[in-house]
Structure formats: C-alpha cells, structure tokens
C-alpha cells in the first residue's frame with residue numbers, strides 16, 4: 197500500500213496514468229471521469245456549496261468545483277499533492293493529515309453541504325471505513341450528503357468477478373467498497389454503478405431519512 201511518500205512520487209504523472217486506464221475501460225480506473233462527473237453535478241445542483249474533499253490528490257474534481265464557486269476544504273497526507281492542488285485552488289483550506297487517524301481538528305469545526313472522497317478511502321479497512329463515515333455524518337449540514345466515487349461493487353460476487361478478470365493487475369492492498377455489506381451499517385447508502393469496477397456511493401445525513 198502506498199504511503200504519503202509513494203503518493204508524493206505518483207503526484208506528477210497521476211492524471212496521465214489514471215487517464216490511460218479510464219480510456220481503455222480497464223480496472224482500476226474504468227469509469228473514473230464519469231464517476232467524477234456524476235459527483236460534480238450532484239454537488240453543483242445542491243443549493244449549498246461548502247465542500248470537503250478527502251484525499252483530493254491533484255484536485256481534478258475539486259478544482260472544477262472551486263472554479264464553479266464552491267468553498268473548498270480538504271485533507272490529504274501527500275505534501276506534493278497538496279502543493280499541486282493549492283496552486284489550482286489558492287483560496288482553498290487544505291490540510292495535511294492521515295485520514296486513517298480521522299480528520300484534522302481544523303476540519304471538524306465546520307459543517308459541509310457535500311463531503312467527497314474519490315479513489316481515496318479504499319486505503320481503509322472495512323471497519324475503518326464504517327468508523328470514519330460515522331465520524332463524517334455529524335459534519336454534514338441538515339440536507340448534506342457524502343459522495344464516495346471509487347472502485348466499488350454492488351456485491352462481493354461482483355467484486356470477485358472483477359478480480360478474476362483483472363488477474364495479475366488486481367491490487368490486493370486496496371480494500372474496495374461492497375455496497376450490500378456497507379448498507380448494513382448505513383441503510384440510507386445508495387449505489388450507482390458506473391463501469392465494470394467503479395461506482396458512486398452516496399450517504400445522506402441521517403436526519404434526511
């Protein structure tokens with residue numbers, strides 16, 4: 197599994213390497229642009245525009261939201277990714293911190309209309325995902341929503357089928373989302389499949405149920 201220095205090294209050619217896999221329609225990034233596009237539209241159609249991006253990377257998605265008037269907060273543990281993102285979004289409040297330890301305290305003081313995590317939370321175990329998502333829900337405004345765009349599957353059987361297809365390309369260090377397992381913890385969680393290996397999970401604020 198990559199640590200923050202691994203992501204520092206990946207930062208400069210991250211966008212290019214993701215683009216190749218997306219265009220070829222192959223695991224792990226098949227559907228990447230469509231995933232970001234879906235979340236972009238959901239965030240911008242929401243009346244509130246305060247956004248937290250967790251693991252924003254090179255800010256492919258967040259910079260577009262920023263350009264469209266969103267107030268952007270974010271956390272990432274790669275110094276290099278933060279540098280790249282801050283250049284694109286000079287006014288954004290970006291913090292360095294390992295999300296496996298939770299959010300940095302500066303980010304827990306705000307409330308957000310949308311909380312995003314694209315291709316980042318698969319670094320957490322399923323138990324950590326549940327704990328972390330539960331810690332994010334109280335940070336949503338009343339009608340806010342968490343959007344997770346990632347390698348994700350409706351069922352474990354779908355994941356296993358993708359794994360068999362990917363063969364040696366499959367990354368055993370990454371722990372992908374399986375909607376019908378996480379739904380036990382978040383009954384309001386919705387899943388929108390996008391490609392053979394990608395999808396968008398959304399979790400509304402509990403008060404919306």
Ligand SMILES: C[S@@+](CC[C@H](N)C(=O)[O-])C[C@H]1O[C@@H](n2cnc3c(N)ncnc32)[C@H](O)[C@@H]1O
Nearest residue numbers: 203251252253272273274277294295314315316
């Ligand atoms: C694959 S990139 C995704 C970047 C971007 N969200 C996107 O959709 O293109 C994963 C990002 O999550 C960050 N990341 C991974 N594990 C992290 C952790 N434990 N704490 C904070 N950031 C982390 C990496 O530094 C990297 O910027």
